[in-house]
Amino acid sequence: MDPIQKWNEKHKTKLEEKKPQEPNSLLTQLIPAVMDGTAVDLACGLGANSLHLAEKGYDVKAFDISDVAVDRVNKQAAESKLSVEAKVADLATDDGIKLVADTVDRIKSAEPGETSSADAVIMTYYLERKLFPFIKDLVKTEGYIFIETYVSVPGMTDKPVSEKYKLRPDELVNEFGDWGIVYFDFNEEAGIQTIMARKK
Template identity: 30%
Template sequence: MSEDIGQKWDEKYLSRKDLSGKPADVLTSNLHLLPKQGIALDLACGPGGNAIFLAEHGLDTYAWDISKVALSHLNHTAVNKGLGIKAEYRDVIKNPPETASFDVIVVSNFLDRSIIPDIIAALNPDGLMYYQTFTIERTKKPAPDNPAYKLNPNELLGLLSGLTIRYYREDGDTGTDEEYQGLAMVVAQKCN
């Protein structure tokens, strides 16, 4: 099963003209909350835009994904930039992060509700989770076609109810900034 999913993502990445992953808006917009040092994870990293950003800002960075194509691209970019990112082929659903392992975890454009408790548990005390993904109100691409991979309105707040919310944005389908319609973004902290 993991190999089938990995192959599907490999094919998607091979078909793209541009694999330069940009960091998630929730991360770049909340740089002021990012610690100056610590251990970070870009979970389901794809081409690794978040991982590059985290490493460039001084964090010891891990990046996990099920696509060997995306990880190869990330490794190449990291070497060219002189960044020591630890990229790992990993099915994060079968092998979620270990408890109390990371000071920062970033998840963008990925949703599997079953591992959210594991992701929360993987945060160290005072650790931060930056999470950005699609909601069912997302009508334009990019967005998954399968509604199981989209959040319901305010669902992310409920999934992270054990954490302290430091930032939240969910425009739904309102407003004039179409880029943010149908996205949920949160920075949440695991307080002692």
């Protein structure tokens, strides 16, 4: 089954279950509200995080491989009159990353060779390592990243995703160690890591 079909079916099933979609609880606690700012939600799924960010004052650009999810996010945003624009993008491809870059207003900063556009970039339960340099470039100085996903834990029997889609235990800290780490948690029992960091 190709990834688009797989995720469309997963999201259709969730919608049929009619369970409320809740934003990430740590994100709701940690991300600051703004008067005016841009947030990027990568692999947004059914959009609970995107909608929450919009409620906190962000103009949200959201991306997901599933057109079922994207249609749902745009419908909910329109009904709630929230500033969320969702687009279909395969973030594992160069074309998908280019779409994100083209959608988000990329403004050159005062530093030569540097770009800045997003006040916050969110990525939960999705891992594509080649996105890390892109995310670092996308976030403005003093902007935030929030990442939460599965991590490889030796001997763990419950394996919700393949090992190739799991973080290495020290990966997030190594990637964003030169940023200011606002929050970090490694839940070994659940096999989940969370980081929120601020770009210096």
